[in-house]
Amino acid sequence: xxxxxxxxxxxxxxxxxxxxxxxxxxxxxxxxxxxxxxxxxxxxxxxxxxxxxxxxxxxxxxxxxxxxxxxxxxxxxxxxxxxxxxxxxxxxxxxxxx
Amino acid sequence: xxxxxxxxxxxxxxxxxxxxxxxxxxxxxxxxxxxxxxxxxxxxxxxxxxxxxxxxxxxxxxxxxxxxxxxxxxxxxxxxxxxxxxxxxxxxxxxxxxxxxxxxxxxxxxxxxxxxxxxxxxxxxxxxxxxxxxxxxxxxxxxxxxxxxxxxxxxxxxxxxxxxxxxxxxxxxxxxxxxxxxxxxxxxxxxxxxxxxxxxxxxxxxxxxxxxxxxxxxxxxxxxxxxxxxxxxxxxxxxxxxxxxxxxxxxxxxxxxxxxxxxxxxxxxxxxxxxxxxxxxxxxxxxxxxxxxxxxxxxxxxxxxxxxxxxxxxxxxxxxxxxxxxxxxxxxxxxxxxxxxxxxxxxxxxxxxxxxxxxxxxxxxxxxxxx
Numbered sequence: 001x002x003x004x005x006x007x008x009x010x011x012x013x014x015x016x017x018x019x020x021x022x023x024x025x026x027x028x029x030x031x032x033x034x035x036x037x038x039x040x041x042x043x044x045x046x047x048x049x050x051x052x053x054x055x056x057x058x059x060x061x062x063x064x065x066x067x068x069x070x071x072x073x074x075x076x077x078x079x080x081x082x083x084x085x086x087x088x089x090x091x092x093x094x095x096x097x098x
Numbered sequence: 099x100x101x102x103x104x105x106x107x108x109x110x111x112x113x114x115x116x117x118x119x120x121x122x123x124x125x126x127x128x129x130x131x132x133x134x135x136x137x138x139x140x141x142x143x144x145x146x147x148x149x150x151x152x153x154x155x156x157x158x159x160x161x162x163x164x165x166x167x168x169x170x171x172x173x174x175x176x177x178x179x180x181x182x183x184x185x186x187x188x189x190x191x192x193x194x195x196x197x198x199x200x201x202x203x204x205x206x207x208x209x210x211x212x213x214x215x216x217x218x219x220x221x222x223x224x225x226x227x228x229x230x231x232x233x234x235x236x237x238x239x240x241x242x243x244x245x246x247x248x249x250x251x252x253x254x255x256x257x258x259x260x261x262x263x264x265x266x267x268x269x270x271x272x273x274x275x276x277x278x279x280x281x282x283x284x285x286x287x288x289x290x291x292x293x294x295x296x297x298x299x300x301x302x303x304x305x306x307x308x309x310x311x312x313x314x315x316x317x318x319x320x321x322x323x324x325x326x327x328x329x330x331x332x333x334x335x336x337x338x339x340x341x342x343x344x345x346x347x348x349x350x351x352x353x354x355x356x357x358x359x360x361x362x363x364x365x366x367x368x369x370x371x372x373x374x375x376x377x378x379x380x381x382x383x384x385x386x387x388x389x390x391x392x393x394x395x396x397x398x399x400x401x402x403x404x405x406x407x408x409x410x411x412x413x414x415x416x417x418x419x420x421x422x423x424x425x426x427x428x429x430x431x432x433x434x435x436x437x438x439x440x441x442x443x444x445x446x447x448x449x450x451x452x453x454x455x456x457x458x459x460x461x462x463x464x465x466x467x468x469x
Contacts, residue, residue, distance in 0.1 A: 009133060009158055013174070043174040047158040051178050052200070059157040093157040 002033055002078075003088035010048070010091070014041040019088060028083045030062060031074035048091060063090040100467060102424050103168075104442075104453075105149065106434055107136030107462035112151060114169055115453050119426050121444035124453045130172070131163065138419060140464045142208035142216075150216055150232060152203040160202050162218075164232050175232035179203070179220055182239035188222065189250035198222045198242070205419065207261035211268050219258030223249060223275040225287060238287035241273065245292065248310040252276035252332075259418055260317050264324040272327065272342060277302070277313040280329065282342045293342030302332060315358045316418045320367035328370050328397070330360040330418075335372055337397050348397025353384045359421035363446060364429040368396035371423075371431060371447060373416040382413035390433070392447045406450030407441065414439070419462035426467055434460025 001021040011018060022036045031054075038045045045051060048060055054074075056062070062069040065079045065087050081087035104115040111129025130136075134153045142148040151163040151172070160179070163172045185198035201221040209215035218226040218235060224242055226235040241258075249256060260274035269286040272293065282293040292309045300306045302313060313332035320326065329336040329345065334355050336345045349355035354374040363369035370393050376384045383389060388407045391400040414437035424430040431447050434440045438457040443450045 007157075009155070013158075013161070043161075046160065046177045050159075052180055057157070057159055 001085050002028060002036070002082065003085055004033065004037060005088045005090045007091060007093045009093070010044060013043055013047065016041070021085075028078045029075050030069060030072065030078060030089075033078065033089060034074070059094040061092040061094050063092055064088070100426060100469060102426065102430065103141075103466040103468060104422075104432055104440065105139040105141065105169075105462075105464045105466065106440055106457065106460060107139045107152075107419075108434075108438070108458040108460050109135055110458035112136040112139050112153075113454070113457060115440065121424075121426075121430055121442055122451075124442075126454055130169070134161075136461060137202060138205050138462045138464075140206050140208060140462075141466045142213050143210050144208070145213040146466050146468055148208070148213055148231070150206040150208065152206055152218075154202045160200075162203065162206070162232050176228070176234055179218070179224075179226055179235050180237070181224060181242075182237045186242070186247065188246055188256065189248060191251060193250075195247070198224070198246075200224075201255065202257075204257045204259045205261055207263060209268060210263055210265045217261050217263075217271075219261050219273060221255045221257040222251075223256045223258040223278060225258055225261070225271075225273055227287065238283075240288055241281060241283075241290045244281055244290040245310050246278075249275060249278035250311065252313050260314070262317055262319050262327075264319070265321045266324055270324070270341075272317060272319075274314040274317050274329075276315070277311060277332075279310055279312040280314050280317060280342060293338075294345070295343060296338075296345035297329075297331060297336065298334070298347075299332065316360050318360045318362050318370070320362040323367040326367065326396075328360050328362060330357050330372055332356065332378060335360065335397065348393070350393070350398030350400055352391055352400050353389075353402075358416060358418040359433070361421050361423055361431070363431075364423045364425050365427060366394070366429075369394045369446070370397065371421065372400075373421065373433065375415060381415040386410060386412050388412040388414065388435075390431070390443075390447055390450075403443070403447040403450070405448060406443075406452075417461055419464075420460050422463050422465040424465045424467045430465070432463050432465055434463045436460065 100119040106113040111132040113128035137152045147168040149165045153161040187195035190196035205219040207217045262272040264270035271283045279294040297312045315330045318328045327338045335349045337348045390403040414435035421433040431443045436459040
């Protein structure tokens, strides 16, 4: 199972706890994880990726294993520790004032 | 006994203020959607238990929430606002062409005749309609054909912030866009034309009487007199007696004719309210005195309403959607400030009281009068 940690506002919106688990078929990429997340929680559509372009919203960041994956290709494989469920994928609201 | 429910949108959530018809004792609930910007929250007049919320942040984008039980519970409906066809471009601040991009929903206007129909005014400016209570949205693209390539954003963005529906003829719609102007449709939004003849923007436009480019801040109509429209423009308070064909100035003896909201009394179609603001570069009341101005003559002759409002050191603003009236007799008038106060006057403006004083900056105020 893939572990995903959502930021506060999206946990409230999806009515879930801090961490959720998702079944994601191989190959496990960022795009595949987000597809599975939005399929399980449709209210999150548009809150992480632009609904029309599919691009990451500017103030969203993706962290895992101490790395910033925000600028990686969404089709790149996720780190092995995320794929194995050892480490979560962190979806983070960027520090941008406010 | 009737109940009054004030729906308040703020920078950090929504609040609901409730009172009986005396409008003296208020119950405050919220924040709902805490931490999110609530540009607008408005109920249907056909089914007052149906309430729509525009909820957004820069971080997580746009959501639309709907309640079918008067705000007790909420569920997200569609947030998919896709422009019809190739969106094209409009003018940018520097005069260059800029692609149309969806940013947020500024206003949600439920139909006065059908609880399932609701309109959404968005930034970048366009009008959307839903026929199923917000489950699906489709653009009415003819509006952007009304010289949309000439529209350009005002300081607050290129937002469609005002939608008026003629209650006697729901096919007749008016929209207002900053900084494009006012527009009218007589066929339910299938075709549109600018409704700006008579507007003059001497300081903002190279051609002060241009058809496109006026920074309209809000428009208002009384349901018994839908051919008469009132407008608070960037500068100037204006009036049209012929369904928006021609406008003339009614600023009269106001201390400043800059401002944002304009509303009409519930039972007196010639009684209107504005909140003068010092200038476009100083968004606070003249002399630091918060005054609502009322005209009982449809404009030109104005009286200051000050009883209960701060008359010294007050430097708040009242935004375009942050003023409303109830349907009781005497008519209640309400407004919210960027300082987080929501004021009520239960007697048509003669006396004012702050219901709450420390909310986040108020973006919108709507009022429901419930039997």
